[in-house]
Amino acid sequence: MSEDKINYLKKIIDEKIEEYFTKKINLATHNKLLYESMYYSIKDGGKRARAILFILTYGIFKENYEDYFDFALAIEMIHCYSLIHDDLPCMDDDDLRRGKPTNHKVYGEAIALLAGDGLLNEAFEVLIKLSIDDRASLKASYEISKAIGGFGMIGGQIADILGENKKLNEEELRYIHENKTGKLIKASIISAGILCNCDQDILSTLGEFGEKLGYAFQIKDDILDVIGDEDHLGKSINCDIKNEKSTFVSFYGLERSIEIYDRLSLECMDILDRLSKLKDVNLLKSFTLKLIKRNN
Amino acid sequence: MSEDKINYLKKIIDEKIEEYFTKKINLATHNKLLYESMYYSIKDGGKRARAILFILTYGIFKENYEDYFDFALAIEMIHCYSLIHDDLPCMDDDDLRRGKPTNHKVYGEAIALLAGDGLLNEAFEVLIKLSIDDRASLKASYEISKAIGGFGMIGGQIADILGENKKLNEEELRYIHENKTGKLIKASIISAGILCNCDQDILSTLGEFGEKLGYAFQIKDDILDVIGDEDHLGKSINCDIKNEKSTFVSFYGLERSIEIYDRLSLECMDILDRLSKLKDVNLLKSFTLKLIKRNN
Numbered sequence: 001m002s003e004d005k006i007n008y009l010k011k012i013i014d015e016k017i018e019e020y021f022t023k024k025i026n027l028a029t030h031n032k033l034l035y036e037s038m039y040y041s042i043k044d045g046g047k048r049a050r051a052i053l054f055i056l057t058y059g060i061f062k063e064n065y066e067d068y069f070d071f072a073l074a075i076e077m078i079h080c081y082s083l084i085h086d087d088l089p090c091m092d093d094d095d096l097r098r099g100k101p102t103n104h105k106v107y108g109e110a111i112a113l114l115a116g117d118g119l120l121n122e123a124f125e126v127l128i129k130l131s132i133d134d135r136a137s138l139k140a141s142y143e144i145s146k147a148i149g150g151f152g153m154i155g156g157q158i159a160d161i162l163g164e165n166k167k168l169n170e171e172e173l174r175y176i177h178e179n180k181t182g183k184l185i186k187a188s189i190i191s192a193g194i195l196c197n198c199d200q201d202i203l204s205t206l207g208e209f210g211e212k213l214g215y216a217f218q219i220k221d222d223i224l225d226v227i228g229d230e231d232h233l234g235k236s237i238n239c240d241i242k243n244e245k246s247t248f249v250s251f252y253g254l255e256r257s258i259e260i261y262d263r264l265s266l267e268c269m270d271i272l273d274r275l276s277k278l279k280d281v282n283l284l285k286s287f288t289l290k291l292i293k294r295n296n
Numbered sequence: 297m298s299e300d301k302i303n304y305l306k307k308i309i310d311e312k313i314e315e316y317f318t319k320k321i322n323l324a325t326h327n328k329l330l331y332e333s334m335y336y337s338i339k340d341g342g343k344r345a346r347a348i349l350f351i352l353t354y355g356i357f358k359e360n361y362e363d364y365f366d367f368a369l370a371i372e373m374i375h376c377y378s379l380i381h382d383d384l385p386c387m388d389d390d391d392l393r394r395g396k397p398t399n400h401k402v403y404g405e406a407i408a409l410l411a412g413d414g415l416l417n418e419a420f421e422v423l424i425k426l427s428i429d430d431r432a433s434l435k436a437s438y439e440i441s442k443a444i445g446g447f448g449m450i451g452g453q454i455a456d457i458l459g460e461n462k463k464l465n466e467e468e469l470r471y472i473h474e475n476k477t478g479k480l481i482k483a484s485i486i487s488a489g490i491l492c493n494c495d496q497d498i499l500s501t502l503g504e505f506g507e508k509l510g511y512a513f514q515i516k517d518d519i520l521d522v523i524g525d526e527d528h529l530g531k532s533i534n535c536d537i538k539n540e541k542s543t544f545v546s547f548y549g550l551e552r553s554i555e556i557y558d559r560l561s562l563e564c565m566d567i568l569d570r571l572s573k574l575k576d577v578n579l580l581k582s583f584t585l586k587l588i589k590r591n592n
Contacts, residue, residue: 028451029471030454030458030471030472031446031447033458034446034451035446038446085410085413090404090405090406090409110386113387114454116413117381117412117413117450118446120413120417121441121444121446121450124441125441128423128424128438131424131427132434138427138428139428142424142425145420148417149418149421150320150330150331150334150414151323151327154330154413154414158329158330158407158410159327161407161410162326175325175326179327
């Protein structure tokens with residue numbers, strides 16, 4: 001049942017993305033290839049974890065989550081922009097993403113650069129448009145903008161680059177993962193709470209949940225990068241090792257990384273159990289479990 | 297007198313930028329180099345034409361333009377992000393900008409990429425923050441977001457890239473310049489009008505002025521690229537020719553380009569003369585003249 005609902009949400013998000021970009025591609029003239037390249041990277045892509053976390057968190061407090069599909073779309077656009085730029089030759093130089101050639105492998109570097117810029121911009125355009133008629137959206141958008149900026153995702157990316165070929169300490173490793181992956185996941189969850197006008201206590205609880213889940217998410221990525229199978233992952237494994245990056249596994253070793261991961265996972269479930277005394281959190285719990293158990 | 301005021305505004309903008317980024321650099325930890333590289337490109341940079349156009353347009357209708365310095369800052373951040381990405385090796389591959397080495401020449405490509413992303417993001421963060429207490433800012437920010445997105449500046453950039461080593465027709469050339477340079481200049485002017493709650497007639501007039509000025513601005517760039525002197529420009533001349541791009545001059549020839557430029561300049565001044573029957577536009581007129589006569 002909850003599995004059905006989650007699959008249904010993923011399907012709807014994919015459809016909304018198709019609808020959004022097909023419309024833009026049809027409207028486009030000399031910018032058609034830009035939107036085609038944006039669509040190439042965002043379609044059929046990944047787990048839609050951030051968008052689904054956003055919608056399910058929203059669904060805990062209010063029913064009309066359909067009104068905020070555009071918000072969820074903007075979150076996926078942001079995630080996708082970060083992947084396109086991350087894959088560029090001057091960054092991770094990856095050829096494969098989600099089982100298909102990366103954006104720059106298909107369209108060339110210049111267009112991939114602009115496709116990333118375009119997606120970030122498009123996300124803000126969508127968020128600002130939503131906010132014109134809805135004050136709560138504006139505060140939620142502000143949360144997102146901070147999470148993905150220089151003191152958030154981009155901050156994590158720069159620390160990641162500077163840490164290449166260097167032995168990082170625990171605090172540096174934590175900074176990178178908290179910011180590079182964690183903050184957008186956390187903001188996807190908190191922004192839904194802001195949209196539902198949740199009080200500060202609930203927002204803190206959501207924040208704590210989002211932070212641990214985001215952190216766990218990155219550790220799992222690092223673990224899968226070592227033990228995952230390339231077909232399931234849809235990207236080259238051992239790529240972080242190739243790039244001489246400090247990962248959780250290279251820092252703590254595999255066994256200890258799995259231990260930390262398991263502890264974080266339990267803590268995430270505990271927080272949801274606490275929330276379940278106030279609200280029905282079953283769907284979010286199922287999806288969190290699904291993310292915890294993922295093998296890609 | 298008006299010259300003094302314009303120089304004063306430029307000085308204030310430079311100071312605000314210094315203040316903004318110094319504060320961020322001081323706050324930064326592992327993301328310090330990110331903010332240093334952003335600041336490297338945005339400091340002491342250029343004419344601040346967009347920010348000054350914004351402030352002077354605002355000043356036509358209302359006095360409290362100091363309240364919107366952050367808005368002007370955001371516009372300059374956007375402009376700067378577009379230059380950093382434009383200069384990257386996969387784009388125009390420029391070594392020199394405003395008389396100093398381009399961002400990637402100093403910090404490397406990965407950091408330059410992130411500095412550009414960071415500036416775009418920072419601009420939206422500033423705009424959204426401003427909008428939380430001020431509804432007009434939100435509408436003005438929406439105008440900016442559209443102007444710089446896939447149907448604006450980024451659209452123009454992609455058309456520009458696709459047009460390399462190709463003979464463009466007049467419509468294609470116009471699309472590129474209207475979007476790549478024109479739309480942000482136009483939006484800098486219109487957004488000030490929106491912030492002042494100007495009526496639709498005035499907004500249309502401002503839009504017409506901004507469009508012609510933005511267009512003229514790009515033609516002048518192309519003309520200076522051929523006849524300008526490298527010391528004054530602070531960038532490599534003939535660089536568009538090196539990149540085999542269709543410019544106004546390569547399309548219409550120098551003489552005809554200057555003719556078109558002069559006509560557009562006159563039309564800009566005519567629009568301001570019309571506005572001057574309603575409002576004091578002297579400062580904006582002086583600055584427009586200064587831009588028209590610029591040799592860098």
